[in-house]
Amino acid sequence: MPLHQLDDNRVTDYSADYFLSGALVTNADNVIVYVNTYFKKELHWHCNELIGKYIDKILTKSSKIFLQSYVLPTLIHEKKCQEMQLIMLSAQGERMAVTVNAQLDEKGFIYWSFFNATQRDKLYDELIKTREKLEAQTERLQSLASTDELTSLLNRREMDYRSVLLLEQAKRTHRSVALLVIDIDDFKQINDTYGHLEGDRVLKELGQCLKKISRQTDLVARYGGEEFLIMLPDTHSADTLIFCQRLHQLIAEIKVGSEGLTVSVGACMSDSNSTFTELFKHADNAVYQAKANGKNTTYMHS
Structure with missing residues (x-):
């Protein structure tokens, strides 16, 4: 009615x-x-x-x-x-x-x-809180998927992905990029002498050191085992060598027993046609040359 x-x-x-x-x-x-x-x-x-x-x-x-x-x-x-x-x-x-x-x-x-x-408002608030929780979990999962658990640096997969984007940007702006491959000298001996926990400490402190010396625009990754990568956008060869010199000095402050840690560094510069795979091959070969030259040094691929 x-x-x-x-x-x-x-x-x-x-x-x-x-x-x-x-x-x-x-x-x-x-x-x-x-x-x-x-x-x-x-x-x-x-x-x-x-x-x-x-x-x-x-x-x-x-x-x-x-x-x-x-x-x-x-x-x-x-x-x-x-x-x-x-x-x-x-x-x-x-x-x-x-x-x-x-x-x-x-x-x-x-x-x-x-x-x-x-009740609707309470439900809405609960939904908002649930969504925020899911977003936080998603961010954490994305972080876990893209970073190395021990060092909190980028992992290999994320480095492969971001390096392509960085090189594409460098080509558009006609700027050079330096790639450094950093390999800890005699890391197996460190593990055999002091144990794997000490080896993990060294890896972690090296990761912190690389973060400290790098700019926000640089890409820093643990690429596998005792091998680390740094990509330096908008950097020329002379600046790269100065950076590597400073890098050796800082890394030496990490103590293993009574000695300072040493690394061998292979470096190369991009050109307008460089791919990440090519750069990595050149820098990785340069690491072997640095080790052949007595370790604790940088070798620039030419």
């Missing part, structure tokens, strides 16, 4: 009391002319406390502003307004989040329905 509008601008109908939602009608002056018993059962308002009062009486300050600035203009223009979020006040001043649907008739009466959105 529909709501009945009376001649004196009052609306009444007892069947609306059975709905599990708030039903409310306001006239053209935004004065409440009808409420169902939901307001008494859920919000503890008696009908005579609301009939004849402005709808503002049951809304928070922020919701009043939203009502005047958006909801009512939308109703005037569209004749209806759906799924708006407001905060309603109970008779004791308690706040309740509600979802509002409203429709304007030709005589200026607005028929409002209010749905308690408290």
